[in-house]
Amino acid sequence: MHKFISILLIIAAIFSCKNNTVLYFDQEPPSAIPELFAPSIVNTDSIELNVVFNDDNTEMFFSRIVDNSFVIHHSELINGKWSEIKPIKLYDDNVLVSVACDPTITKDGKTMYFLGVDPKLYKNDVTREELYTIPPDIYKSKKVDGKWELASKVDFLVSTEYLETYPVVTADGSLYFRSNRPSDEGGMNTYRAQYLGNGKFGTPVIINTKTEKKELITYVSPDEQYAITNGQGKFQITFNNNGEWTKPKEIPLNYESNWRYYSPYMSSDGKYFIYSRRYNTPEKKGWAGVEKGEVYWVNADVLFNTKTE
Structure with missing residues (x-):
């Protein structure tokens, strides 16, 4: 009986380890020494940044610079296997150079917020460094019927004429972000905008x-x-x-x-x-x-x- 239980425990341990590696592209989990994440899959000869996962670890996102554009890519865990890495189309076809990076995903996996730059503010032959001279805003995309829709700017309380960056969404849907909008403290500050529901936010407040x-x-x-x-x-x-x-x-x-x-x-x-x-x-x-x-x-x-x- 004890031998039978031991065999079951060994099988369970093996299955657990296998499942764990599947969640992270068959990588061995890192120790206290940092390691490249998913070499040749995420980390390539291009410039990559911003790896994030949705809440249940079934979709992975990151940004890659492609032809001077910052493009969010993703992969989905389907039937125990990660799908091919693909870019997410977040702007119209006529936008040839764009910024989409720093994604953050709501708990239900249906809304993505990210740092974006209004396509109307630059030419299609703009260089990468010129893109980042334009104040970015916070954009969002909804996942409908398994597909991420074209993005739109978050309401004016969050996205202003000033710089907004590093959006991070919490479990209740509220947003943390940085902004250099005018304030008593001056300069760049961290803000929190309480989510009110129906895509609306309360007035952002500074987090000290x-x-x-x-x-x-x-x-x-x-x-x-x-x-x-x-x-x-x-x-x-x-x-x-x-x-x-x-x-x-x-x-x-x-x-x-x-x-x-x-x-x-x-x-x-x-x-x-x-x-x-x-x-x-x-x-x-x-x-x-x-x-x-x-x-x-x-x-x-x-x-x-x-x-x-």
């Missing part, structure tokens, strides 16, 4: 963290119990303590010079920290000098073993 060097929230957990900030080229973590955010503490990674670290995210099961980095030539700053863009993942223990005040 106890920062010393203007680190701003670029990821927040679905339950809003912790957030990852980004400042001085490094990641920090802060926890929600009864409505007050703790002082951010640096997440210990092997940060390399001339690489910019950004777009932090967590896998939907909370086990892995996923982030992007890009390499800039020392002579140029911003996207004009980017030569390589990569996505890494690492065991989430590197976050939660970081003590905070």
